[in-house]
Amino acid sequence: MSEQILVSNNNTQQKMGNPAVAGLGGFGLATLVLQFHNLGWMGLGPVIWIGLIFGGLAQMVAGLQEMKTGNNFGYCAFTGYGAFWISLVLMLLGNQFDIYPASTTDIGWFMVGWTLFTAILWVGAMRISSALAIVFTLLLIGFVLLDLAHFGYPEMTVVAAYELMLTALSAWYVMAHIVFADVFGRDVLPVGKPWLGA
Template sequence: MAEQKLGNPAVVGLGGFGLATMVLQFHNVGWMGLGPVIWIGLIFGGFAQMMAGLQEMKSGNNFGYCAFTGYGCFWIALVLMFLGNHFNIYTSSTTDVGWFLVGWTMFTAILWVGAMRISNALAITFTLLLIGFILLDLAHFGYPGLTVVAGYELMVTAASAWYIMAHIVFADVFGRDVLPVGKPWF
């Protein structure tokens, strides 16, 4: 009996990460309000990405398990912080959000090292993400103008994640590598 083919949960994780990141940056550069960020961040960036991470666990992919589950939780926590500030429940100051982001910057730095052992495209994505977090850290600790710079930089990060998602989807659909991701950096 033939084994049933399973989908790769990374496509959902990368899709959710990319879309939630992109939409938040549309807000950060001033193109739109916070409403859509809340809903995309909670559902696709948060819950769907977290579910993808939990499915990565079942496939034995510790990197995907950690990254997708972790960043799914990031999105849920971020959205709840936005809602808490809006409804004046456990409010977070700009500095509080800055320290929250510093923690995620450190988390990202660990995954950045791992990404360099997987593929060029993933290393680029995590390099861009790390730069974006550092810019947001600085924005929350006295350089608010960097939020817009981070916004544009993180749009490139989101597009990079979508490139990897498209690589996986197209390889399955076309039966060959249509969008190469390149060799690991080391």
């Protein structure tokens, strides 16, 4: 009898949290705060620290946890954008302290690379849900606007800032969908059907 109980207890799996909530939370907050800075509402200090810790480190951890679940999309997105935030912050610090400084054009090409990376994930997002497709559509547009801003159209920085604020809020919507579905036990915030079928 005791052996049966032991086997039963060993087969019981503990509920695991969804790492996407931390990844989406960090992505959204870091993106939002950077746009506050780009609009001149605040200094660069909070961008550095949030970018390193929540936008960078937390997203990287979320991505590594997604790997364990077998979710290649989440693994790629969260580790990728976590690395984006860490490298962006280090680039800003490098410019501040004249360590491998990057020109406006250098940063522009950096952004072009991330635009192409985002385009791949954008296609994948359209196979997951409408809400996630909206996040990546807005993010892709934001990167294109930043590309233009770094290659001769600096006025696009302000346009990109407002557009990327929408991106951040849409990411938080998906985060809230996951959190609320768990705590309420039902789908409170719908995310819609995928844009692309099988």
